[in-house]
Amino acid sequence: MIADRIKDLRIQHNLTQAELAKKLNITRSSVNAWEMGISTPSTAYLIELAQLFHVSTDYLLGLSATSTLDISSLNEEEINIVYSLIEYFRSKK
Template identity: 55%
Template sequence: MLIIGERIKMLRESHNISQAALAKRLGITRSSVNAWELGLNVPSTQYIIELSEIFKVSTDYLLCVAKTQTLDLTGLDEEDIAVLYALSTHLRRKNREMKL
């Protein structure tokens, strides 16, 4: 699992931005960016938001928060809910096996 510093480094490199250029854009020092990427420090909320805007990603993505969704089950009976649960379980298992 990625940590935030690894995610920042990956995004920075994929956008061909140097640590110095990213630091200048954020108004901080290059060593601050380096500390984030090495996991010695983490960006403040302000910088998380700015980084998400720079790289066009969500703050959840930057923070390595697992992607979850909710499903409105209003109007479904217990049998329908059980079918949906079984289907989601099957799809997660299939996706895990494909990654192996």
Template identity: 70%
Template sequence: MIADKIKRLREASHLTQTELAKKLNITRSSVNAWEMGISVPSTTYLIELALLFHVSTDFLLGLEQNNTIDISTLSEREAILVYELVDYFTSQKKDVVD
């Protein structure tokens, strides 16, 4: 559900509902309504949320299960380290399942 994803992303970013609302120039009650599933963000706010949290709008809408990470500002060595960490975590999950 989009409500759960917004809340998880907000909390992972260490933002309160009020802080997220200020970043989006909306009321805290609007953010609360999204997280409670009472309403859903408009297309404009979906895009803003995706940009803010570095995820795709498809991810927010539940159309894709993959997260993306923007590594465009990292050096080549830093990007390699990120890929190595992903490979490591993926292999650890496979070991647990096997």
């Protein structure tokens, strides 16, 4: 589960394994091992990944199916636009 979440988030953020590794100051093979399920990130890297991708560690670990979106830096008008978009997409299901 965590392997898929890391890979999906990396792709959603248009990062290569090498680019993600550079941001975390680790090797590309470490990222590859995480994505292949050969190894798992340490607690420290889980926290870094969660902060980098703006998701919870519970989401990364598969304990929560809900990802979050940090809107704290948006103004009220921008927040309303985001909520409108969410409602629009929900109505299309």
